[in-house]
Amino acid sequence: MKRYCLALDLVDDPQLISEYEAYHRNVSAEIKKSITDAGITVMDIYRIGNRLFMIMEVDDTFSFERKAAMDAANPAVKVWEDLMWKYQQSLPVAKNGEKWMIMEQIFAL
Numbered sequence: 001m002k003r004y005c006l007a008l009d010l011v012d013d014p015q016l017i018s019e020y021e022a023y024h025r026n027v028s029a030e031i032k033k034s035i036t037d038a039g040i041t042v043m044d045i046y047r048i049g050n051r052l053f054m055i056m057e058v059d060d061t062f063s064f065e066r067k068a069a070m071d072a073a074n075p076a077v078k079v080w081e082d083l084m085w086k087y088q089q090s091l092p093v094a095k096n097g098e099k100w101m102i103m104e105q106i107f108a109l
Contacts, residue, residue, distance in 0.1 A: 001041070004056045006100040009089045012050040020087040021047070030076045038067040054100060 010017050024045065035043055039062030046053045071077040090098055 002058050005103040006054040007091060007103055008052045008100045009091055010050040010052060010087050011089050016087050017050060031080050034070065034074055034077050038062060038070055
């Protein structure tokens with residue numbers, strides 16, 4: 001089991017943040033299946049202000065490249081991702097169009 005931590009910002013607007021959270025309270029079964037089919041066994045998202053933090057635990061079948069290919073072939077995921085981009089904005093250190101960024105672990109106990 002491997003763990004990844006990722007970060008992303010939301011557009012800093014209380015109404016948009018509220019809408020984003022509402023969508024995440026009602027994620028469709030098809031989107032959830034696309035996540036688990038990619039080998040993600042745990043996905044938690046936390047928010048403070050407009051900063052998001054995601055923890056993913058994955059099995060041995062997971063890779064970011066495989067997940068991207070699966071997402072590109074799934075029309076429901078494309079619709080979901082396009083919708084979510086309305087609420088999301090890249091981190092200041094991101095390349096153009098880059099969304100969730102992998103964080104580097106700097107401490108472990």
